[in-house]
Amino acid sequence: MAVLQMRKLRIYGLKRNRKQILEMLQRSGAVEVSDIPMEKEETVFLTADVSASQSLFEKERKEAEEALEILSRYVPDKGSPLAFLNGRKPISAEEYYAFAQRWEEVRKTIQEILSLERDVREKEGEVRRLETQLEGLQPWLKLDVSMRFRGTASTAAFIGTLPGSRKGEDLERELEEASPGLAVSVEVISASQEQTCVFLLCPKEQQEQAENALRAQGFSRPSSPSKVPPAEKARELSRTLEELKKEKKQREEEIARMEPFREDLKYAWDYLTMRLEKYQVLGQLEQSRHVFILGGYMPLKEVEGLSRKLEPLGAVLETEEPGEDEDVPVLLENNAFAEPVEGVLESFSMPGKGELDPSPIMAVFYYILFGMMLSDAAYGLIMVAVCGFCLWKFKNMELSMRKALRMFFFCGISTTFWGFLYGSFFGDVVGAFSGTFLGQRQDLPPFWFSPLEEPMRMLMFSLLVGVIHIFVALFLGAVQFWKQKRYKDLVYDIVFWYLLVGGLILLLLSTEMFAGIAGIAKLEEPAGTIGSIAAGIGAVGILLTGGRESKNPVKRLLKGAYALYNVTGYLGDILSYSRLLALGLATGVIAQVINSMGTMMGSGPVGLIAFILIFLVGHTINIAINLLGAYVHTNRLQFVEFFGKFFQGGGRKFQPFGVHTKYFKIKEDK
Amino acid sequence: MENFGIVLAVLGAVLAALLAGAGSAVGVGRAGEAAAGVVTEDPSKFSKVLILQLLPGTQGIYGLLIAFLCLSQIGIIGGTFVELSVAKGLLYFLACMPMAIVGYWSALKQSRASVACIGLIAKRPDQLGKAILFPAMVETYAIFALLISILSIFGIAGLPV
Numbered sequence: 001m002a003v004l005q006m007r008k009l010r011i012y013g014l015k016r017n018r019k020q021i022l023e024m025l026q027r028s029g030a031v032e033v034s035d036i037p038m039e040k041e042e043t044v045f046l047t048a049d050v051s052a053s054q055s056l057f058e059k060e061r062k063e064a065e066e067a068l069e070i071l072s073r074y075v076p077d078k079g080s081p082l083a084f085l086n087g088r089k090p091i092s093a094e095e096y097y098a099f100a101q102r103w104e105e106v107r108k109t110i111q112e113i114l115s116l117e118r119d120v121r122e123k124e125g126e127v128r129r130l131e132t133q134l135e136g137l138q139p140w141l142k143l144d145v146s147m148r149f150r151g152t153a154s155t156a157a158f159i160g161t162l163p164g165s166r167k168g169e170d171l172e173r174e175l176e177e178a179s180p181g182l183a184v185s186v187e188v189i190s191a192s193q194e195q196t197c198v199f200l201l202c203p204k205e206q207q208e209q210a211e212n213a214l215r216a217q218g219f220s221r222p223s224s225p226s227k228v229p230p231a232e233k234a235r236e237l238s239r240t241l242e243e244l245k246k247e248k249k250q251r252e253e254e255i256a257r258m259e260p261f262r263e264d265l266k267y268a269w270d271y272l273t274m275r276l277e278k279y280q281v282l283g284q285l286e287q288s289r290h291v292f293i294l295g296g297y298m299p300l301k302e303v304e305g306l307s308r309k310l311e312p313l314g315a316v317l318e319t320e321e322p323g324e325d326e327d328v329p330v331l332l333e334n335n336a337f338a339e340p341v342e343g344v345l346e347s348f349s350m351p352g353k354g355e356l357d358p359s360p361i362m363a364v365f366y367y368i369l370f371g372m373m374l375s376d377a378a379y380g381l382i383m384v385a386v387c388g389f390c391l392w393k394f395k396n397m398e399l400s401m402r403k404a405l406r407m408f409f410f411c412g413i414s415t416t417f418w419g420f421l422y423g424s425f426f427g428d429v430v431g432a433f434s435g436t437f438l439g440q441r442q443d444l445p446p447f448w449f450s451p452l453e454e455p456m457r458m459l460m461f462s463l464l465v466g467v468i469h470i471f472v473a474l475f476l477g478a479v480q481f482w483k484q485k486r487y488k489d490l491v492y493d494i495v496f497w498y499l500l501v502g503g504l505i506l507l508l509l510s511t512e513m514f515a516g517i518a519g520i521a522k523l524e525e526p527a528g529t530i531g532s533i534a535a536g537i538g539a540v541g542i543l544l545t546g547g548r549e550s551k552n553p554v555k556r557l558l559k560g561a562y563a564l565y566n567v568t569g570y571l572g573d574i575l576s577y578s579r580l581l582a583l584g585l586a587t588g589v590i591a592q593v594i595n596s597m598g599t600m601m602g603s604g605p606v607g608l609i610a611f612i613l614i615f616l617v618g619h620t621i622n623i624a625i626n627l628l629g630a631y632v633h634t635n636r637l638q639f640v641e642f643f644g645k646f647f648q649g650g651g652r653k654f655q656p657f658g659v660h661t662k663y664f665k666i667k668e669d670k
Numbered sequence: 671m672e673n674f675g676i677v678l679a680v681l682g683a684v685l686a687a688l689l690a691g692a693g694s695a696v697g698v699g700r701a702g703e704a705a706a707g708v709v710t711e712d713p714s715k716f717s718k719v720l721i722l723q724l725l726p727g728t729q730g731i732y733g734l735l736i737a738f739l740c741l742s743q744i745g746i747i748g749g750t751f752v753e754l755s756v757a758k759g760l761l762y763f764l765a766c767m768p769m770a771i772v773g774y775w776s777a778l779k780q781s782r783a784s785v786a787c788i789g790l791i792a793k794r795p796d797q798l799g800k801a802i803l804f805p806a807m808v809e810t811y812a813i814f815a816l817l818i819s820i821l822s823i824f825g826i827a828g829l830p831v
Contacts, residue, residue: 347799455824459817576810582817586735593738596747625731628724633813635799636806 003357004331005300006654008322010036013315015290021313022278025294027093027666028309029658030302032329033281036295045293050283054276060107061272067113068265074256085394085401088665096666099267106264116255123248127241133224134237139190139197140222140230147225156207158200158214160221166196171217179213182206270661281657297322297329297654328353331654338363340407343400348639349649354484356476358647362638363410365469369637371414372465373583373630375451376591378426379623380419383412396665411630421448422584426619427591436599437608451584458581460518466577467505469642470570474498477646492545500538501570506531539564573641579633587626594618675759676744682766683740686819690733690773690812697726697781704788711792718791718798722784725805729777732816736769739823757831765822772815780808 009031013021025031038045099106140147143159151157162171168186176182182202189197202210226233286293298306298319307317322328330350332342338360351357374380387409391402419425423446435441451458474494481490508514510528515521547559598614601607643649659666705719740762741747744754754762787801 344799347797455821459821575814578817579810579813582813582820585820586732586816589735589739590731593735596742625724625728628721629728632721632725632802632806633809636803636810639799639803640807 002333003351003355004333006297006322006328006331007300007303007319008326008328009296009298009303009317009319011294011310011315011317013292013294013310013313015287015292017313017315018285018292021310021315022281024309024313025281026274026278026657026659028302028306029656030306031294031296031298031657032655033284033294033296033657035284036286036293038286044288045286046288047286048283050279054279054283057272057276057279060110061269061276063110063114064265064268064272067110068262068269070113070117070255071258071262071265074252075259075262077262082390082394085390085397087394087396087398087401088661088663090396090665090667092667096271096664099264099271102264103268103271106261106268109258109261109264110268113255113258113261116251120248120251120255123244123251127244127248130237130241130244134234134241136222136224137226137230137234137237139192139195141234142189143197143199143230145199146227146229147222148227151201151204151207154204155201156204156210158198158202158210158219158221159225160214160219161195161197162214163195163218165191165193166198167191168198171196171198175210175213175217178216179209182209182213184210266663270664273661274659277657277660296657298656299331299654327652329654330651332357332359334359334363336406337410340403340410341366343403343407344635344638346653347635348643348647350651350653352648352650354480355647355649355651356480356483358476358643361472361476362642365472365642366407366634366638367410367414368465369469369580370411370630370634371416371418372462372580373633374411374415374587374626375418375422375584376424376426376587376626377416377419378429378619379587379626380412380415380417382623383408383415383627387412415630418584420446422446422588423450424588424591426615427588427595429591429595429615432592432595432599433611436603436611451581452588455581455585456517456519458584459578460520462577462580463574465580466574466641467501469577469637470501470573470645471498473642473645473647480646492541492548496538496541496545497570498538499534500542500567503531503533503535503538504567507535539567573644576641577637579637583626583629583633586629587622590622590626591619594622673754675754675756676746678756678759679740679744679754679762680746682763682770683737683744683746685770686733686740686766686773687737688733689770690736690777691730693774693777694727694730694733697729697777697784698723700781701726701784701788704785708788708792715791715795718795718801719788721798722788722791722801722805725784725802725809726777726781728809729773729780729812732812733769733773736766736816736819736823739820740766743823743827755831758826758829761826761829761831762823765819765826767819768815768822769812769819773812776808776812776815780805780812783808 011021011025011031139161145157147159149157149159166188168188171186171188172184175184175186183206184200184202187199187201189199191197200210200214228236281294284294286295300319303317303319310317332345332350334342334357341363342359344366345357345359345362371380387405391397391405391409397405423444425444428443431441431443449457474497478490478494481487481494506523506527508531509518509520510523510525510531512522515523542564543557543560545560546563547556550556550559594614597618598611599607601610701723705723708719709716738747744759744762745752783805787804790797790801
């Protein structure tokens with residue numbers, strides 16, 4: 001139920017057992033490895049340079065990943081949409097080590113897939129190139145000589161394009177007009193808006209003259225003329241294309257046939273990941289010729305088990321209390337009720353040095369606040385059913401997913417509870433349905449009160465929950481100070497604030513005006529006097545001690561005054577809990593809107609169908625939106641209002657040397 | 671002019687839905703653009719940026735809620751039309767204003783925070799908890815506005831004006 005105690009450890013082992021020891025440590029996942037600070041003189045011990053092997057493993061892992069991706073492109077990895085709940089597939093340690101024997105073989109498979117894919121890509125590029133070429137030939141298909149044809153013994157031939165759409169006779173006339181004496185014969189092969197392909201003949205001696213005249217018209221020769229007539233060339237190209245496509249298809253089919261190796265590829269990824277991590281640790285070992293030393297941290301409660309496992313491997317485990325200024329990693333342990341919110345805590349920060357693990361207290365409030373915001377019994381029951389089903393059905397789920405689902409399971413229970421207290425079940429569906437279809441409106445009565453009818457009462461209750469939440473946070477701060485033996489800080493930073501805020505609340509409630517707003521009877525004397533005395537002591541205390549780190553008395557007083565000003569912060573914090581009302585009402589009112597829209601079509605069969613449709617769609621949207629809202633704002637209340645009072649965080653999470661695979665989980669045989 | 675009260679009340683309700691809805695539409699759209707950019711680079715961040723995109727969308731829902739509450743109080747929805755004095759109509763109009771105005775501006779500003787936090791998620795996907803918090807800070811004020819609008823609308827019904 002707390003931050004686990006950590007021990008600093010050293011493992012001394014013989015080098016010939018190094019592999020087994022490291023593999024055992026990796027599977028146990030109990031030790032975080034860190035560098036060992038060594039005296040410079042101890043030259044017997046050296047760290048090995050493993051960067052070359054590491055980068056090799058990284059490259060191979062990337063290739064395995066690529067191969068997997070390629071494979072999934074051709075043969076999609078079929079799986080149900082809920083497959084992500086399944087977690088990693090468990091395998092035994094023997095299976096894992098059996099794979100290590102086959103690794104070379106699998107590596108060949110990976111290379112084969114990669115080279116096949118490269119081939120496919122190449123062919124694809126070639127196909128694209130040929131297709132462009134074929135397209136370029138289209139305008140020339142009617143030409144029945146080679147495109148390189150330059151004329152006969154007495155004639156000169158020009159084959160090329162002119163810009164724009166031209167007619168043969170027009171071109172002949174224009175050329176002859178522009179260059180007197182020139183005799184040409186033009187045959188238009190094809191013409192489009194952009195260009196005209198022409199075959200032009202003239203007497204050999206006029207070749208130069210014709211060329212000049214043509215150039216003036218914008219004539220240009222094709223960039224890559226074919227040796228054979230275009231039609232024949234086109235046939236040739238189509239044939240090659242066909243063949244290329246067939247080959248490409250074959251390669252693709254070959255890749256698809258690799259499907260049975262998919263598991264192997266996944267194995268490979270996991271195998272390389274584990275080796276990579278092992279080598280990283282290897283690089284942190286201090287090694288002499290026969291001995292190696294491993295340093296790090298581990299939870300105290302696992303020390304005994306680990307040293308028992310190390311004994312047969314001829315290694316010795318030595319532990320000690322970590323020093324004051326060491327960067328000790330943090331590991332939390334909680335019961336099933338509080339454990340789920342560890343994830344939320346982690347997304348804020350792990351507890352820093354000397355801080356408590358707030359999870360158990362936080363869990364209680366988390367579930368309560370969430371329930372108050374979503375506050376609909378039916379929505380809560382849906383959450384409980386969905387999360388419960390997934391937890392029951394997918395036993396092998398990953399821990400983080402399990403935690404999240406369990407958290408929403410508890411939130412669902414709380415939501416159901418508050419929903420019944422407020423009399424909200426799909427909003428007012430009971431009343432709306434019975435009123436429209438059964439003829440007599442029969443509302444579900446709230447067990448406590450309906451926030452829609454008594455919003456002020458709800459507001460006061462929300463603020464009361466806020467005051468309790470904040471006071472509990474202050475109390476946790478006090479416990480922390482107590483544990484750190486900072487008794488003065490406890491009085492200055494906690495007790496004075498209790499007096500001030502508590503006193504002010506008492507004072508407010510004993511005035512006519514605020515009691516009226518709150519809808520309760522004004523508190524009788526001596527409540528007001530006690531309140532003002534307490535607030536006074538608190539205020540003076542804070543004024544005098546708020547700036548106690550300054551030596552200068554004037555500065556100290558000014559800082560104290562500034563600390564006192566923070567009372568507005570408390571006011572804001574408490575008012576912030578009005579969101580419990582606002583979000584609770586939002587769920588209920590939107591649900592009512594949906595229900596009343598559903599009943600608008602009357603009570604006939606058409607009305608019933610419309611009601612069911614609107615009901616399903618509307619409530620699905622409402623549950624999604626308000627689930628998100630409740631989640632976000634519960635987090636906010638925890639992070640800002642609650643943690644702000646006592647929790648700084650900044651701890652580093654315990655990251656053990658372990659098995660961080662993606663596809664398979666190695667079962668530890670006991 | 672004797673029916674001007676209902677005109678004012680409907681105007682208020684419509685403005686709450688209109689302004690808050692428009693603000694949310696712009697906000698969600700803006701955040702969506704940023705989110706799409708992140709997903710282009712890394713599709714696995716989809717669910718994370720989706721949450722951030724949705725955050726500026728709540729104002730539109732709150733506006734809808736206020737509009738609905740107001741319309742049902744004055745009998746436009748639900749059928750029983752009640753005679754509304756000009757003063758009462760104006761009160762309903764005023765009650766809707768916090769949600770309309772704060773809803774509009776907070777949605778726009780919240781979307782900026784969302785866009786920035788989507789950028790944060792692109793670089794540091796592990797910081798989702800904090801990234802959600804920044805836009806949620808802005809939303810606080812929309813919630814306060816919603817609260818005052820709701821309390822006012824419930825309170826006005828019983829006033830003898």
